[in-house]
Amino acid sequence: xxxxxLPADTRRRILWAASACLASVALYVAxxxxxxxxxxxxxxxxxxxxxxxxMVALGKQLFFDNRLAGDWGSSCASCHSPAKGFSDGKPxxxxxxxxxxxxxxxxxxxMRHRARxxxxxxxxxxxxxxxxxxxxxxxxxxxxxxxxxxxxxxQIPEYVKLWEDAFGKGSDPYGPRMFxxxxxxxxxxxxxxxxxxxxxxxxATAISEQAKLGMQVFNGKGGCVQCHNGPIASDGKLHRxxxxxxxxxxxxxxxxxxxxxxYSTSGMPNYMAARTDxxxxxxxxxxxxxxxxxxxxxxxxxxxxxYMHNGVFGTLDEVVDFYDRGGGKGSQLKPLGLAxxxxxxxxxxxxxxxxxxxxxxxxxxxDLQVRGNFGKN
Amino acid sequence: xxxxxxxxLLAVAALALAAPAFGQGSVKAAASVPPLATLGAPSIPKDxxxxxxxxxxxxxxxxDARLSGNGSMPCVSCHLPNLGWGDAGAQSRGxxxxxxxxxxxxxxxxxxxxxxxxxxxxxxxxxxxPAAAEGPVAGNGDSSVMEMRLRxxxxxxxxxxxVFGSEWPRINDAWRAIAAYQRTVIxxxxxxxxxxxxxGDKKALNASQQRGMALFNGKAACxxxxxxxxxxxxKFHNLGVPEPAAFKDDALLQITHxxxxxxxxxxxxxxRDAHIDRGLYYVTKNPKxxxxxxxxxxxxxxxxxxYMHNGVFTTLPEVxxxxxAGGGKVEGKSSLLKPLGLAxxxxxxxxxxxxxxxxxxxxIHDDPKIPGDYQPLPTK
Numbered sequence: 075x076x077x078x079x080l081p082a083d084t085r086r087r088i089l090w091a092a093s094a095c096l097a098s099v100a101l102y103v104a105x106x107x108x109x110x111x112x113x114x115x116x117x118x119x120x121x122x123x124x125x126x127x128x129m130v131a132l133g134k135q136l137f138f139d140n141r142l143a144g145d146w147g148s149s150c151a152s153c154h155s156p157a158k159g160f161s162d163g164k165p166x167x168x169x170x171x172x173x174x175x176x177x178x179x180x181x182x183x184x185m186r187h188r189a190r191x192x193x194x195x196x197x198x199x200x201x202x203x204x205x206x207x208x209x210x211x212x213x214x215x216x217x218x219x220x221x222x223x224x225x226x227x228x229q230i231p232e233y234v235k236l237w238e239d240a241f242g243k244g245s246d247p248y249g250p251r252m253f254x255x256x257x258x259x260x261x262x263x264x265x266x267x268x269x270x271x272x273x274x275x276x277x278a279t280a281i282s283e284q285a286k287l288g289m290q291v292f293n294g295k296g297g298c299v300q301c302h303n304g305p306i307a308s309d310g311k312l313h314r315x316x317x318x319x320x321x322x323x324x325x326x327x328x329x330x331x332x333x334x335x336x337y338s339t340s341g342m343p344n345y346m347a348a349r350t351d352x353x354x355x356x357x358x359x360x361x362x363x364x365x366x367x368x369x370x371x372x373x374x375x376x377x378x379x380x381y382m383h384n385g386v387f388g389t390l391d392e393v394v395d396f397y398d399r400g401g402g403k404g405s406q407l408k409p410l411g412l413a414x415x416x417x418x419x420x421x422x423x424x425x426x427x428x429x430x431x432x433x434x435x436x437x438x439x440x441d442l443q444v445r446g447n448f449g450k451n
Numbered sequence: 452x453x454x455x456x457x458x459x460l461l462a463v464a465a466l467a468l469a470a471p472a473f474g475q476g477s478v479k480a481a482a483s484v485p486p487l488a489t490l491g492a493p494s495i496p497k498d499x500x501x502x503x504x505x506x507x508x509x510x511x512x513x514x515d516a517r518l519s520g521n522g523s524m525p526c527v528s529c530h531l532p533n534l535g536w537g538d539a540g541a542q543s544r545g546x547x548x549x550x551x552x553x554x555x556x557x558x559x560x561x562x563x564x565x566x567x568x569x570x571x572x573x574x575x576x577x578x579x580x581p582a583a584a585e586g587p588v589a590g591n592g593d594s595s596v597m598e599m600r601l602r603x604x605x606x607x608x609x610x611x612x613x614v615f616g617s618e619w620p621r622i623n624d625a626w627r628a629i630a631a632y633q634r635t636v637i638x639x640x641x642x643x644x645x646x647x648x649x650x651g652d653k654k655a656l657n658a659s660q661q662r663g664m665a666l667f668n669g670k671a672a673c674x675x676x677x678x679x680x681x682x683x684x685x686k687f688h689n690l691g692v693p694e695p696a697a698f699k700d701d702a703l704l705q706i707t708h709x710x711x712x713x714x715x716x717x718x719x720x721x722x723r724d725a726h727i728d729r730g731l732y733y734v735t736k737n738p739k740x741x742x743x744x745x746x747x748x749x750x751x752x753x754x755x756x757x758y759m760h761n762g763v764f765t766t767l768p769e770v771x772x773x774x775x776a777g778g779g780k781v782e783g784k785s786s787l788l789k790p791l792g793l794a795x796x797x798x799x800x801x802x803x804x805x806x807x808x809x810x811x812x813x814x815i816h817d818d819p820k821i822p823g824d825y826q827p828l829p830t831k
């Protein structure tokens with residue numbers, strides 16, 4: 075069973091989500107004609123306990139600060155830009171200076187509801203601090219030594235103040251807490267004022283008639299809900315769709331370099347022979363996992379094109395056509411036989427899962443200052 | 452006979468032969484240490500033999516920015532041939548976004564050291580190269596990234612296959628090739644006045660230089676530590692070299708200073724009061740080693756200013772003044788340092804002699820042709 079791969083708390087959450095779904099299916103999913111009653115349904119985003127405001131204030135500064143990168147060449151916001159739905163708008167993401175990455179930069183919106191992080195699902199969704207640490211210290215992302223970054227923060231009086239607000243007077247900037255503060259800020263990035271959520275809570279006019287038809291397709295003939303369910307429209311599991319490779323993966327050697335290097339450091343056998351993105355297999359080394367990727371959320375699609383783990387589809391129409399064909403080579407999907415108006419309705423419905431644009435103005439970044447107490451650290 | 456035993460024997464023989472030649476200046480100290488001598492060929496490790504192809508590959512890699520984190524910091528960026536194979540800064544420039552806290556040492560004659568870095572933390576050039584290329588305030592490269600980059604450059608794939616017999620370039624072989632290249636960056640004795648003098652050319656040193664040599668071996672007692680062919684005992688001494696003022700007024704240096712204490716594994720109280728570079732102590736954690744640094748060679752000083760582990764002295768007269776005063780004022784200073792009472796002319800003579808330990812013309816290597824762009828891998 076796939077879920078044995080997941081930590082116990084995640085498994086519990088999935089079970090909880092599944093049981094919660096059963097209750098809500100009856101509430102609003104009129105279109106779920108052919109859905110298996112045991113299939114979890116799409117749910118409105120639950121209310122979340124806000125993270126500690128002082129942690130968030132600190133984390134927000136750090137999010138935009140390029141001194142978290144080894145060479146000051148990028149910040150978290152470089153590949154997770156507020157202006158691009160906390161993604162970077164590119165099919166395959168940018169990377170550390172002089173490098174290029176081999177997968178799409180996923181949005182950070184609603185990350186607090188994710189079961190796993192990374193397209194190959196290698197990180198635990200309940201631990202954003204570890205994911206942040208991976209991004210800051212990973213050679214192809216920000217390539218920083220975490221201990222240097224913590225010493226940098228100590229030269230910024232404004233940050234020392236924010237730090238003490240968050241962690242107590244006299245407490246020192248320190249790697250793990252720094253990553254957790256960033257995680258706290260990211261946890262505040264949640265969908266707002268989403269038409270689907272309003273509809274699910276009883277506001278019948280929150281989505282159009284076309285979108286309602288699309289919802290029926292989503293839950294029924296389209297079978298989308300099989301994997302895109304729960305509060306963020308993701309089952310948190312890994313699936314093989316046979317998404318075509320992005321041609322740049324092999325055509326641009328910089329991208330193949332980061333891919334094969336990721337495989338080599340993951341301990342994947344025979345990594346030099348790989349010419350496609352093997353997805354989860356690099357992590358699990360289980361043959362059945364070749365080409366499997368995390369189910370992404372369908373929230374905020376309006377702001378987060380292009381789509382799929384490699385950004386190979388620029389529009390939702392292309393994505394829907396892909397599923398309609400039954401996916402690509404080696405796919406676990408089946409052809410859907412959707413009519414043209416069903417496809418249009420499905421896209422209309424998908425867009426009701428996007429809320430107001432999340433605007434986070436970039437804060438001003440204070441300069442490093444000389445510390446006058448040299449030798450008294 | 453092992454290489455080291457052979458060297459020891461040669462040193463003793465050289466002492467016996469050369470000591471009389473130094474004349475009146477050689478005081479009793481010289482009896483227990485090897486005299487200055489001409490460098491022989493560097494010893495070559497059995498597991499990394501020199502070949503022309505390997506040396507040529509190593510030279511390219513020394514210049515290739517792909518062997519750094521962000522593709523901007525090859526070995527040569529802090530070890531420039533036309534800056535004495537150092538970078539001419541007091542403290543080395545460091546990786547972008549950082550500053551290094553110590554002086555970039557010359558690569559010239561690094562082949563002869565049995566330990567490298569100012570605190571002697573590695574014992575071979577093969578180990579030094581990755582430590583620099585991966586060090587967060589130096590190259591900040593990730594070994595697996597650097598290795599993978601090389602595999603996408605067909606010319607490197609071909610060269611590594613020829614030189615090392617591997618299907619794909621391996622990063623440890625890159626360090627081996629660089630080490631092999633560095634073993635060619637050595638002094639040519641024929642171009643060094645002092646070595647020509649030792650070889651019998653009595654005109655090679657002028658009168659001032661000869662007086663300086665006598666001082667070096669005698670009154671100034673430089674030979675106590677700067678001895679043997681390398682003019683270094685390869686041991687660690689605390690001279691009380693002043694700390695650079697920059698640590699008090701440069702935020703980037705302060706960051707590196709604290710980071711070094713932290714990442715070198717000091718306990719918290721030592722981190723909290725970090726105000727000096729503790730040198731060898733970081734390796735041994737023995738309080739007796741605080742402030743000790745490995746004796747550098749005195750060869751090629753003409754091109755390797757500024758001087759000392761932190762580059763705090765810009766000129767040789769400053770260095771001589773420092774020793775003349777008996778070194779710095781710190782606890783634990785070496786008992787070998789005492790005020791020397793050198794007159795102005797004696798100091799000038801000493802500087803003249805030190806300069807005679809450098810080649811007439813600096814050793815410069817032209818830039819190699821770096822292999823071209825990355826290429827896609829062949830598809831099956």
